[in-house]
Amino acid sequence: MATRLKTVNYAFVTLASLVNNTLTTLTQRTIYLPETGTKTFRSVVAHVTFDDIITATGGSLTTKTLNLRLGAAGYTSVANANTLTNSGENASFHLVADYTSHFTTNWTGASMTCDFQLQINQSTGTTTGMVNVCVTLEITYEYDDTVTTQVKTVMIPLNAPTGALATTAATVDTFPALDTYLPEASKTYRDIYVVIQGNEARNTATTDHTITLSVGATTVTTGNYEGALASDRWFRYVFDILAAGFAGTGATANFQLSATIARCNHLQAYAVVTYEYDEPSSTSIMNSVMLPMETDSPMGGTTSADFQSASRELWVQEPATITTNKVAFFVHWQQAAAIAGLNMRIGTGSFVAYTDTASVLCGSNGAMIRNDAAVTLARGRNKLNFNVYRTDTADFGFNVSGFWLVNYTSGKASAGSGAHNHTVLWGLLANGTAAAAASYTVAATAPNIPEADYFIAGLGTRLVVQPTGATMPVGFIVNVERLSGEGGHAWERGYLDIAQTDAELGAFFAYSQMRDTFNRWPNDAETGRLPIETNRRWQVFAPLAASGAFGWAGLSLMLTYHSITYTVAGTLSGSFSGTVDLKLWRYANNDGQALQLSSRSGNGAYSFTWYDNTEPVFVTAKDATNIAVSTEQVAGNTFNIATPGGSSSEHSFVFQS
Numbered sequence: 001m002a003t004r005l006k007t008v009n010y011a012f013v014t015l016a017s018l019v020n021n022t023l024t025t026l027t028q029r030t031i032y033l034p035e036t037g038t039k040t041f042r043s044v045v046a047h048v049t050f051d052d053i054i055t056a057t058g059g060s061l062t063t064k065t066l067n068l069r070l071g072a073a074g075y076t077s078v079a080n081a082n083t084l085t086n087s088g089e090n091a092s093f094h095l096v097a098d099y100t101s102h103f104t105t106n107w108t109g110a111s112m113t114c115d116f117q118l119q120i121n122q123s124t125g126t127t128t129g130m131v132n133v134c135v136t137l138e139i140t141y142e143y144d145d146t147v148t149t150q151v152k153t154v155m156i157p158l159n160a161p162t163g164a165l166a167t168t169a170a171t172v173d174t175f176p177a178l179d180t181y182l183p184e185a186s187k188t189y190r191d192i193y194v195v196i197q198g199n200e201a202r203n204t205a206t207t208d209h210t211i212t213l214s215v216g217a218t219t220v221t222t223g224n225y226e227g228a229l230a231s232d233r234w235f236r237y238v239f240d241i242l243a244a245g246f247a248g249t250g251a252t253a254n255f256q257l258s259a260t261i262a263r264c265n266h267l268q269a270y271a272v273v274t275y276e277y278d279e280p281s282s283t284s285i286m287n288s289v290m291l292p293m294e295t296d297s298p299m300g301g302t303t304s305a306d307f308q309s310a311s312r313e314l315w316v317q318e319p320a321t322i323t324t325n326k327v328a329f330f331v332h333w334q335q336a337a338a339i340a341g342l343n344m345r346i347g348t349g350s351f352v353a354y355t356d357t358a359s360v361l362c363g364s365n366g367a368m369i370r371n372d373a374a375v376t377l378a379r380g381r382n383k384l385n386f387n388v389y390r391t392d393t394a395d396f397g398f399n400v401s402g403f404w405l406v407n408y409t410s411g412k413a414s415a416g417s418g419a420h421n422h423t424v425l426w427g428l429l430a431n432g433t434a435a436a437a438a439s440y441t442v443a444a445t446a447p448n449i450p451e452a453d454y455f456i457a458g459l460g461t462r463l464v465v466q467p468t469g470a471t472m473p474v475g476f477i478v479n480v481e482r483l484s485g486e487g488g489h490a491w492e493r494g495y496l497d498i499a500q501t502d503a504e505l506g507a508f509f510a511y512s513q514m515r516d517t518f519n520r521w522p523n524d525a526e527t528g529r530l531p532i533e534t535n536r537r538w539q540v541f542a543p544l545a546a547s548g549a550f551g552w553a554g555l556s557l558m559l560t561y562h563s564i565t566y567t568v569a570g571t572l573s574g575s576f577s578g579t580v581d582l583k584l585w586r587y588a589n590n591d592g593q594a595l596q597l598s599s600r601s602g603n604g605a606y607s608f609t610w611y612d613n614t615e616p617v618f619v620t621a622k623d624a625t626n627i628a629v630s631t632e633q634v635a636g637n638t639f640n641i642a643t644p645g646g647s648s649s650e651h652s653f654v655f656q657s
Contacts, residue, residue, distance in 0.1 A: 003450040004418040004563075005042065007140040007425045008033070008153045009272050011193040012116055013243045015133035016223050018050065021063060021121035026135060029243070031070070032190040034110045034151055034276050035143040041103040042448060043140040045427040045556065047464075048095045049236040049507075050130040052122065055228040058086030058505075059125030064431075066097045067117035069106075075117065076102040082435040084551070086124060087470035087505040089231035089362050094464055094507035096554030098430035103139070131223030134238040136195075136272075138425045138556075142450050145418040150279045151190065152422075154182065154288040157328035157370050157405045158194065158255055158269040163355035164201070165211065165259040165267070172257050175215050175271070178249040181325070183284035183409055184277035184417075189249060191274040192242040196257070197235065198267035199365045203338065203357040204230045209261040213239050216253030218246040234363030234507050266354045266367035268330050270405060285412050286325075287318060289560045290423040291404040292460030292511035293386065297497050298396035299333070300389035304343065304351055307389040308400070312513060314382045315457045317564040317612060318410030318420050324377045325409060328370040329386050331402035332509040334501040335365055341391025342367075346384070347374025363506020366402070377408050380614030381589070398500045399476060401511040403462070403558070419563045421457055428461075428538050429555035436468045436549040440540040446533050451563040455611035456520045456532070458560035461494055463510040465542050467551035470503045473542035476510045478555065480517065480530070481537040488528060491539065492517050499542075511558075521611060525583065525594040532559075562611070566635035569607035572621055574643030576603050580623045584608045587632070588615035610635045 013027040033039060048066055052059050061084040067075040078097040106112075116135050122128040143150075159173035179187065194213060206227045213220055218241045225235070257267070295310030316322055329346050338359050343351040349371040358365050375384060384404055390397060413419045428444040461478050478494035495512035518532045530536070542550040568584060584596040595617065596608050610617065618632040621641045630639040 002145045002415070002418065003142050004145045005140065005142050005424050005450055006152065006422060007138055008151055008274050010137045010191050010274060011238050011240050012135040013240050014238050016131065018118060018120060018130040018133050020128035021119065023065065023117055023119040026116045026118070028113050028115050030111055031114045032111045032151060032276065033141065034149045035147045036110065037144040037147065039107060040142040041100055041107065042142065043425065043427040044099045044103045045138045045430060046097045046099060047136050048097065048118065049093065050120070050133040051092045051225060051235055052090055053127050053129055053131055053224065053226040054090055054125035055226060056126035057124060058088040058229070059091065059122040059128060060084060060086045061120060062123045063119055063121035064095065065119040066095065068099045068102060069115050070102065070112045071106065073106040078431065078433070080431065080433050085469040087503065089504045090226050090229045090233055091362060091505045092233045092235040092507060094466055096430045096464055098427050132237055134236055136238060140424050140426060145416050148278055148280055149276055151274065151276045153272060153274045154286055154407065155290060155405050156271040156273065156407060157326045157368065158271055159370050160257065160267040160269040160368060162266050162352060164262040165257055165264045167258060167260065167262055169212065169214065169256045169258045171254045173255040175253040175255045177252045178273060182273070182275065182286050184286065185281035186278035188276040189242060189273065190276060191240065192246060192271065193238055193240040194269065194271050196237050196267050196269045198264055199234050199358045200225060200232050201263050201265040201358040202227060202230055202232050203359050206230050207261050209259050209263060211237065211257065211259045211264065214254065214256040215241050215246060216248040218244050220244060230360060231362045231504065232358040232360045265357055268366055268368040279417060282417065283412055284409055285318065285417045285420060286407060286409055287420050288407050289421050289458065290558060291406065291458040291560060292462060292558045293404060293513050294401035294495060294511055295386065297398040297400050299400060301396070302391045302393055304389060307387040309385065309387045311383055311385045312458065314384060314406065315455065315612060316377055316379050316382060316421065317562055318413055320379065320411055322377055322379055323409045324372065324375060325407040327372050327375045327406050328368050329402055329404050330366065330368045331400065332364045332366045333397045333400045334499050334508070335361060335395055335397055336500050336502055337395045339390050339392050339395045339397055344369045344388045346371050346386050349374035360504065361502045362504040364508050380612065399497045399510060403511055413564050415564060421560060421562045423558060423560045426557040426559060428557055429540060429553055431552045431554060436551045438549045440553055441537055443537050446535045447557060447559060449533060449561065453565050453609050454521060454561045454563045456515060456559065456561045459515040459518055460558050461512040461514065462556045462558055463495065463540065464554040465508040465551060467505060468549065471544050471546065471548060472501055472503045473499050473550045474545055475499050475543060477541040478512055479539040482530060483534070483536055486530060523596045525597045565609050565611060566613045567607055568610050568617060568619065568635045568639055569605065570619065570630060570639035570641060571605050572603045572641050576621065576623050576626055576643060578602065578623050580621050582606055583620045584610065584617055585620065586615060586617050
């Protein structure tokens with residue numbers, strides 16, 4: 001038995017409309033977590049989004065009550081009556097609530113019903129109430145991987161237009177045939193939903209609109225997006241196609257988008273599929289990971305020769321055959337006016353032009369860059385690249401960050417599919433009951449990785465900021481504490497970028513890349529890194545141009561790791577004596593990295609646990625009088641070391657210290 005960690009996602013059916021200041025229960029859903037035995041819940045976070053329908057003056061929120069319960073348990077309530085002040089615009093809201101304790105106390109068995117209630121009081125404005133109330137759950141828990149029936153979530157990028165939505169139904173992508181796209185055996189689908197999100201991009205227009213989404217014959221039309229205040233707001237809509245009767249898992253289906261008015265430029269779209277499968281019978285596995293990434297601001301410009309870039313590595317260790325499926329980067333940024341000549345690309349692809357028209361920004365702007373052919377994954381080290389530039393000479397694009405969705409299939413590791421690359425989401429900070437703050441410091445519980453051996457392939461944070469009032473933050477900062485005795489600064493920077501946007505209420509996002517800050521594996525030999533499984537504080541700042549409270553914040557850790565291991569082992573012989581210091585090195589990428597440290601007394605056997613067998617490594621051994629080096633080869637071979645030793649030109653950097 002191995003205890004492992006996973007995150008699975010579920011959505012409630014979107015509530016079309018919410019009467020103002022009325023406690024309303026969404027359609028009940030069933031949560032399936034089929035692994036038998038004890039489950040340890042590490043993080044359960046709800047993301048709640050909704051759109052107002054104010055036609056004059058802007059609407060401020062007072063009561064904000066979010067209730068959840070499992071089965072017949074009493075509701076756990078996150079209630080906040082502090083005013084979230086309007087900025088004279090229409091607004092879309094994004095609230096974050098934590099229900100980890102509720103799941104810990106009340107979960108039993110393999111499935112339970114789950115209810116969610118919402119009460120929102122809009123205390124100002126004409127035509128109060130909300131539409132398009134969307135609630136999604138991110139459930140992170142430990143489980144026994146020896147059980148037959150297991151559950152997982154896969155996130156699948158879907159194409160969306162690079163300009164405005166068409167006003168008649170337009171096929172923008174092919175929804176995959178899930179029965180064949182997902183290779184695991186004996187699948188039972190527990191939730192399938194599509195998320196579209198982006199900026200309304202009204203460009204001063206005041207006409208209302210709706211959006212229609214279709215996957216095959218399963219269709220929904222959103223609630224009415226009010227346009228009276230000409231607000232370019234960031235919105236999210238969740239279409240639970242399984243609850244709506246989608247039965248096309250055995251065949252491809254057209255994914256269609258349209259709007260009653262040509263707007264909502266360069267939306268983001270992806271599907272979330274949560275399904276049970278038979279683990280012992282599965283020989284091929286879908287690996288789906290979510291990797292945060294940031295890029296320095298502003299966007300490049302003003303030609304394609306002067307682009308801004310960002311990249312991150314993804315290490316693939318699953319057995320052959322590796323087949324890249326769907327890959328996309330979902331980018332967020334801020335602007336104060338429409339950006340001309342916006343172009344983006346990923347991997348080796350060509351630049352793609354995006355038509356941008358958002359001019360009265362109420363929250364973030366965003367787009368997605370989907371190009372499955374631009375990235376070809378293989379076992380070992382892979383690089384994911386993103387480039388962006390604009391021809392605009394006055395509007396530059398700031399606070400640029402986002403996340404990758406990467407899907408690839410592989411064989412199944414001998415340790416089981418739970419050892420594969422997978423992403424877990426760990427809530428650090430949620431909206432609480434207090435008033436809006438100028439900063440947040442949270443003493444978060446450290447992530448607990450249950451495996452003794454693991455390799456962190458991706459690590460970062462996701463920040464959601466819901467401001468209050470008409471004074472917007474001038475930047476976003478995420479810090480992590482360096483404890484006494486860990487050396488260096490008291491606080492390490494996780495994310496820092498400036499903001500530029502209109503002073504209007506809306507939801508804002510920032511994604512950090514923090515793998516360089518923390519240990520990448522147990523016994524990481526690189527000095528100055530922080531242990532990931534240590535309790536430490538986190539800080540969030542979103543400073544205003546003048547003193548004051550910016551609003552509420554939600555912060556999550558995004559961790560992608562695998563626990564596939566190999567052995568680097570051999571025997572010391574010759575004249576080693578006393579304490580022999582052993583060090584595992586990698587030089588394959590000209591990086592000269594010390595990977596792990598160990599020691600033993602005199603001659604004899606030694607071993608390291610390592611997490612890759614595609615790039616050569618070697619071992620050095622040093623006692624009081626001798627130093628010697630093994631041959632350079634991939635893990636799994638024999639690394640014998642004998643004295644007398646010496647340095648070769650290839651490894652001379654080892655001995656210069």
